[in-house]
Amino acid sequence: MSIAEEAKLAVRGAIQGVMEKAIELAPDSWMPGGKPDSLIATKHGSIGASVPRIDSPLKVQGKAPFAAEFELPGMVYAALMFSTVAKGRIATLDTAQAEAAPGVVLVMTHRNAPRMESMPVFLSAEKAGGGDNLPIMQDDRIHWNGQPIAVVLAETQEQADYAVALIRASYEQDAATTSFATAKRKGTEPGLFMGQPLKTEKGSADAAFKASAAKVEATYTTPRHNHNAIEPHAATVAWDGDRLIVHDASQAVAHTAWSLGKIFGISEQQVHVTSPFVGGGFGGKCLWQHQVLGAAAAKLAGRPVRIALSREGVYRLIGGRTLTEQRLAIGADQDGRFNAIIHSGTVATTRQNGMPEPFILPTMSSYGSPNIKLDVEVVYLDMLANTFMRAPGESVGTFALESAIDELAVSLGIDPVELRILNQPSEDPLKGTPFSSRHITEAWRAGAEKFGWSKRSAPGTVRDGEWQIGIGCATATYPYHRMPGGAARITLTRDGYARVEIAAHEMGMGTATAHTQVVADRLGLSRDQVTFAYGDSLMPGVVLAGGSQQTASIGASVIAAHHVLIKELLKLAGNDSPLAGLGTDEVGTLNGGLAKLDDPSRHESYVSILTRSGRDHVAVEGSASAPLETMHWSMHSFGALFCEIGVNSVTGETRVRRFLGSYDCGRILNPKTAASQFRGGIIMGLGLALMEETQFDDRNGRVMNPSLAEYHVPVHLDVPPIDVIWTDIPDPRAPMGARGIGEIGITGVGAAVANAVFNATGKRVRDLPLTLDKLM
Amino acid sequence: MTADRSAAAIAAIRINGVDCPVPADPRMSLLDLLRETLHLHGTKKGCNQGACGACTVLVDGERIVSCLSLAVQHAGRSVTTIEGLADQHGLHPLQQAFIEHDGFQCGYCTPGQICSAVGMAAELKRGVPSHVTQDLASDHVAFSPDEVRERMSGNLCRCGAHNGIIDAISETYAEAAE
Ligand code: FES
């Protein structure tokens, strides 16, 4: 980094620091959430009901349309050819045979691709959504092993796939850095996340650690992971003049529309991205090169294009989670009280993105300690850009942190549950801000009771035939996030129906269902009077389905629009209404209409207001307040995880026998869909614990297992019955009292399993996944 | 040989009760025939390599992964896809059970899970043993969660709806099996 750049960062950091302090010190009442959302107090509404998914009839009949199922007249199919070297340039690229193959419409390479800008890389601007910022088929340079070097368009997928096999390429290779170990030997650099170093220190951790009576210190490693949504990435793309239409599988429709506009030199209004259903995202379904290549090829051919990645294509083109090497040191006194926590280490990333896996995140808020030191260092490799995957940071960071706590508990002879409860902080351990709502101790107690934790035996003492049995626990944690940009439109019609529109996403989280419930309660309507529309970039709002923030963002956006709606309706109600003379602050929505808050007998229905004013509908839009609550309070969700495993004493195989997650995530909006989300996260965590690894060839930077046959995810026989319970204590500072739950499920699971393996066998495995070779 | 081939070319595949011509391109998988030619998008493509089960359909009542079989192989046979499971009385009981037990999130693996479970239930009924069957000599296989989990393990679900899926299948078929 240049001195000028460093200075710029320092100034930016200082300004941010002053802002943050001011927000921390401001009175509660100035903050969003300063006055708790009125829905928190509602007891008998739709919120909290176990409503089946509103899209379930479509999904069980296969009628929900996914991105690769839009059919456009004249559409052609795309297939991709991938580079086989990590760095260098294309020396020769012979496409003649492919061009002459039956059904082929064209072959696009760097020689004939339209001129385009690179993708604005995610987090570099409010609506930037790109996975990397490399030129896309603009020159002959190769940046990673697997980079697309040609696109074939043909009348059928079979014809396109066959033609790709006829393309011949040769390369002039440059020396590439593809080995983590080699790169580390050359030195690491500080990891930067949104321009800020992932580095912080409170007190003097090294000295305090040295002076501690009890110490544990170890290195933990986690491998690369792929999201592996069962729906491969796909887009159906068409140009209508200079308007671009993209039916995408997306967790970021607004980001994608804006970014594609930048890439093709058109305004974001000229780009229409839809994504009604997404077959799983987990952080992987943002903007990657395939949408851009599809749009470019459609432009070149003058025909709509379906670009559906093969499973191999997903591994070559879409980044996953990077590997981590973490050092975790805890110093404590004899009673187990922490004096020092040091969490540092190195991850691999690339120059073309900005995503050093922030594994220190869980250590920032989980436990109190007078001395804390955190540091993420990076090395840059010539590889596919890595990216966000479910609970980036926490999912792998908790493996180190929660394993180390178990190791400390063992060495001190303290129950690991009690050790965790003992070290709960009374305020944010780093910032000193108050917690908005923190009930992890209740979650631990309830979970331990239900699981039967007190029956735990000494390591290596329980057997069931050839199986060694053990139980383990760990903390799950994920912050409450709400990103700026939320906005929503509410349209109320004279028949008393409401439609809410917001550019949000449904990837299976149950968004549409939960928010139909919330909107029904907020407007005083029944669920069947509410339509929740989403997944379309023409709708209001910049709402990333990421960071577990969608529920908060939608909630705050609807609160804002609701406020405008009351104002509009009061205007329309006029002087002949029972509401005449009341101000917006005195009025709320109740029983299908407006009512005076402290005198609900002064009520007029929406139908009546709209009918009297001669309107067939009223439409309003509101923009969510800036998410200052996340700076004023320390807002986090937690969970207490328990699992029982068996390790086969002959084969070394680990099988999970039962699992319980006890969560404190604020209010649960829909127990049915929430339980599924927790379970889904836990199951992905079981994969992380036991089997998942994207195998990367250090010699040439190529992913070696780009298929679901060789990258193992948990299958039915791997998944035991999973019990999920929660405190259901509303967070007074969050819309609806709810903190997001999409990501916390995966956190802590790796450590819970590893700790149970230790309890079963007395063997401590610090390297994921816990495959049988490590236990033989 | 030539005669055989032209006979196959005019033969039809019966799909959800409707005869469909066999495609001209012999490379076309049954899956692509369903999705791209017949616009039956309910059958999903998750890997196109036989590894995920999303493309499972029933051929003469037996479950297969349609991505690994060529459409031309199915001339004269009867294929049931997810679109063919509900009847005029409404959803198939298993579809209903998937809704009640929340046996899905994104819904992308769901048609494959459901078709696979219908085929699996028939296998259990016929006494076909699996890897976890204890008594291989018996021609009766008892319905158990482990049998179901083992037999459904070819259908991946990344959202993690496994518990709901097994519960839905158990509720629908456990009693019938006893
Ligand atoms: S698509 Fe056929 S098994 Fe995956």
Ligand code: FES
């Ligand atoms: S429901 Fe999404 S993959 Fe199974």
